Amino acid sequence: RKEVEQDPGPFNVPEGATVAFNCTYSNSASQSFFWYRQDCRKEPKLLMSVYSSGNEDGRFTAQLNRASQYISLLIRDSKLSDSATYLCVVNSNTGFQKLVFGTGTRLLVSP
């Protein structure tokens, strides 16, 4: 089983739609969780951290469910510019704190 698993998509949504991605992780000792965004053929960039209490940044909301070992990302009022691949990242907390990247979920927002 992969340490971090994501649905690769693509998720095709119209502008203005709400879309949600889930990501599951296998290491129950993981302490920190993040979402990165990667545009086509570009480098990943940190989108937001995921806190136990959930957190919101504008149209983006991230949630953590430790009991079920998954994190989610909700995007409201999708924009064309949201089209990208969203990477789920987990700090594996094994000695040197290693970040484990999921394969990413591709989002395509259409007019």
Place this chain on the structure above:
Amino acid sequence: DGGITQSPKYLFRKEGQNVTLSCEQNLNHDAMYWYRQDPGQGLRLIYYSQIVNDFQKGDIAEGYSVSREKKESFPLTVTSAQKNPTAFYLCASSGTSGTATGELFFGEGSRLTVL
């Protein structure tokens, strides 16, 4: 402006040749990393360095080598021993607590193709 610079952006090599990918940062970050990204796979850690003159193997270090003689620089050599070197290589850096906060700063990547 501070950032990470990788070069070259695109590189073609013949089988059996070693190639070195450059990574320079002016963010004054202690830690630097090399990742490899293949289609349908997540980023995989090749090597990382927490301080100058020290580095550790990541998950897929075989066929690669690195050096960290200066804080700003962390070059990666892809040797002929690497069985499947065609990939997108990403260099990243973080402050001391970078991996705790999850914030890695990436370069624009180097796309290596073996002919």
